[in-house]
Amino acid sequence: MAVLSLKGGVGKTTVALGIASAALRRGARALVADLDPQGNATATLDPPMTEATLTDVLETPRLAVIRQALAPSGWSDELDVLVSSEDLELLNEPGPDSRRMDNLARALDELTASPPGDPYQLAILDCPPSLGRLTRSALMAADSALLVTEPTMYAVSGAERALEAIEAIRAEHNPRLRPAGVLVNRLRVRSYEHQYRVQELRESFGRLVMPTAIPDRLAIQQAQGACVPIHEWKSPGAQEIALTFNMVLAKILRSSRAGRHRLADEEPEPASTPAEPSQNETTSQFPVLRELAEREIG
Numbered sequence: 001m002a003v004l005s006l007k008g009g010v011g012k013t014t015v016a017l018g019i020a021s022a023a024l025r026r027g028a029r030a031l032v033a034d035l036d037p038q039g040n041a042t043a044t045l046d047p048p049m050t051e052a053t054l055t056d057v058l059e060t061p062r063l064a065v066i067r068q069a070l071a072p073s074g075w076s077d078e079l080d081v082l083v084s085s086e087d088l089e090l091l092n093e094p095g096p097d098s099r100r101m102d103n104l105a106r107a108l109d110e111l112t113a114s115p116p117g118d119p120y121q122l123a124i125l126d127c128p129p130s131l132g133r134l135t136r137s138a139l140m141a142a143d144s145a146l147l148v149t150e151p152t153m154y155a156v157s158g159a160e161r162a163l164e165a166i167e168a169i170r171a172e173h174n175p176r177l178r179p180a181g182v183l184v185n186r187l188r189v190r191s192y193e194h195q196y197r198v199q200e201l202r203e204s205f206g207r208l209v210m211p212t213a214i215p216d217r218l219a220i221q222q223a224q225g226a227c228v229p230i231h232e233w234k235s236p237g238a239q240e241i242a243l244t245f246n247m248v249l250a251k252i253l254r255s256s257r258a259g260r261h262r263l264a265d266e267e268p269e270p271a272s273t274p275a276e277p278s279q280n281e282t283t284s285q286f287p288v289l290r291e292l293a294e295r296e297i298g
């Protein structure tokens with residue numbers, strides 16, 4: 001699952017780590033691939049030094065290199081990290097070599113075929129804040145894409161552009177790609193402005209907007225600073241966030257199982273049948289993605 005947004009600082013890494021923490025709590029073996037040259041996920045997951053990084057993997061997606069860029073996180077041996085490095089930035093720039101764009105997909109296929117231990121149940125791809133080549137490689141490798149947004153006045157237009165990118169990659173390169181949904185982060189429930197913006201998102205994207213939003217809580221920053229999973233941070237705020245991420249993970253796992261089931265049954269692609277807008281939705285944008293979400297997010 002790729003975790004992405006157009007804007008920086010809206011909580012992609014927080015969401016990727018929150019879901020990883022929920023997976024650990026649930027006993028699901030998981031992998032975080034840190035595609036952001038800033039390396040925030042790598043820093044908080046605190047793995048030991050590796051001989052290689054994702055930059056090497058994206059240049060040479062062979063199992064030997066992947067193994068060198070992979071390390072158990074400091075959180076648990078059940079959570080591995082494909083580590084970032086600053087020079088990933090060089091691979092984000094547009095260039096003539098578009099062949100490399102599917103190298104992440106190749107690498108993850110290699111890793112799925114020969115995992116270092118028990119198979120991963122979930123791979124979370126933490127993207128940098130742009131729709132550049134790194135995010136697009138993540139979308140080419142992923143089965144699902146989770147869009148993170150804050151409840152601000154630019155949320156709708158930002159989500160629109162990101163959904164367009166998801167739809168373009170799905171249509172051109174990766175027919176398996178499904179929207180996991182639009183997840184609202186840093187919600188202040190008592191803020192009228194925030195409620196208004198969430199309503200605006202729901203009117204534009206209907207059930208693509210996840211029913212659970214992540215509240216704004218200091219505990220998130222405290223746990224991240226201490227390199228501790230949110231499920232292990234002891235405060236009422238942390239508990240609330242941990243429960244929220246459990247719900248988000250449950251939804252993601254349900255929808256990915258539904259996706260696999262559908263693929264296994266080889267039902268016809270639903271892409272050509274636009275969704276009927278439900279009564280409280282006033283627009284009908286992204287009919288294909290919404291149809292997929294209705295079927296698979298449930």
Ligand SMILES: Nc1ncnc2c1ncn2[C@@H]1O[C@H](COP(=O)(O)OP(=O)(O)OP(=O)(O)O)[C@@H](O)[C@H]1O
Pocket residue numbers: 005007008009010011012013014015036038040127128129185186187214215216217218220221224
């Ligand atoms: N729900 C929240 N409550 C409180 N603080 C939060 C919340 N979500 C994110 N933050 C804080 O906001 C900052 C930015 O979050 P984060 O790094 O997850 O964003 P990002 O989208 O990954 O950023 P970038 O685009 O730079 O990769 C961090 O300091 C993080 O701790």
Ligand SMILES: [Mg+2]
Pocket residue numbers: 012013014036040041126127128
């Ligand atoms: Mg980040």
